[in-house]
Amino acid sequence: MxxxxxxxxxxxxxxxxxxxxxxxxxxxxxxxxxxxxxxxxxxxxxxxxxxxxxxxxxxxxxxxxxxxxxxxxxxxxxxxAGFKKELEIQGVGYRAAMAGNVLKLSLGYSHEVNFEVPAGVTVTAPKQTEIVVEGIDQQLVGQVAANIRDWKRPEPYKGKGIRYKGEFVFRKEGKKK
The missing domain is CATH 3.90.930.12 (Ribosomal protein L6)
Incomplete structure (x- = not known):
């Protein structure tokens, strides 16, 4: 049962x-x-x-x-109530901003990443280092948040990248002399 x-x-x-x-x-x-x-x-x-x-x-x-x-x-x-995923951006010079229906991400690449927000989901950037994804479809909200995170996943040495709010990133020790 x-x-x-x-x-x-x-x-x-x-x-x-x-x-x-x-x-x-x-x-x-x-x-x-x-x-x-x-x-x-x-x-x-x-x-x-x-x-x-x-x-x-x-x-x-x-x-x-x-x-x-x-x-x-x-x-x-x-x-x-709807569903909500919050993302944090960590790294020097890494930032996010909304321009109409496009999320503009500066992630250390030689160019700015433009992420087109699909219908049925609202994406906001209350701060330069925060992204909030909201909607009524749980699967779509989670998928959009995962697609944004895929542009720069958190790396284990300095912790730079896009992570879910409250996510623990296992940190590694760097090379020793």
């Missing part, structure tokens, strides 16, 4: 959901999101909550049960 899958997903005040077949559509104050579940589970709307139940006892049905329930909960969280 899946401990996660057993719990119904409660719909908070101001959020409505509709289930049609294998598709769940959730509407909230921040927008609308939908998700299509695998055929191994059944989705139902009961008393202000979405319930997920497996079809049968196969291994795949039990795997999908908890995963689909988590996906539906992420839809509800996205349309109510």
């Amino acid at each position: 899946s401990r996660i899958g057993k719990k119904p997903v409660a719909l908070p005040q101001g959020v409505s959901a509709s289930v049609s077949g294998q598709t769940v559509e959730v509407k909230g104050p921040k927008g609308t999101r939908s998700f299509t579940a695998a055929d191994d589970v059944t989705l139902s709307l009961e008393e202000g909550s979405v319930k997920v139940t497996p079809r049968g006892t196969s291994k795949r049905a039990r795997q999908q049960w908890g995963m689909v329930r988590s996906q539906v909960e992420n839809l509800v969280t996205g349309v109510t």
Whole structure:
């Protein structure tokens, strides 16, 4: 039995959901999101909550049960509170600035890196050394943050680069004479 899958997903005040077949559509104050579940589970709307139940006892049905329930909960969280990833830039002369829909990064290269922000995500640079990625789609927010981080990952000797806020970078000792 899946401990996660057993719990119904409660719909908070101001959020409505509709289930049609294998598709769940959730509407909230921040927008609308939908998700299509695998055929191994059944989705139902009961008393202000979405319930997920497996079809049968196969291994795949039990795997999908908890995963689909988590996906539906992420839809509800996205349309109510949204998702947010914070990045820090460390290094002398490394900085970030927004120019319209383009994030301009100075990362020690001979040129400035221009990162085009995709639709569905908002990127802000409150300080020159901070980047905040926000949106209602958890996967898209995480992917955009990872793409920004890939331009200059933190290196282990001086710790320079783009890192997630609160991320620990294992530091190495340099060469000795």
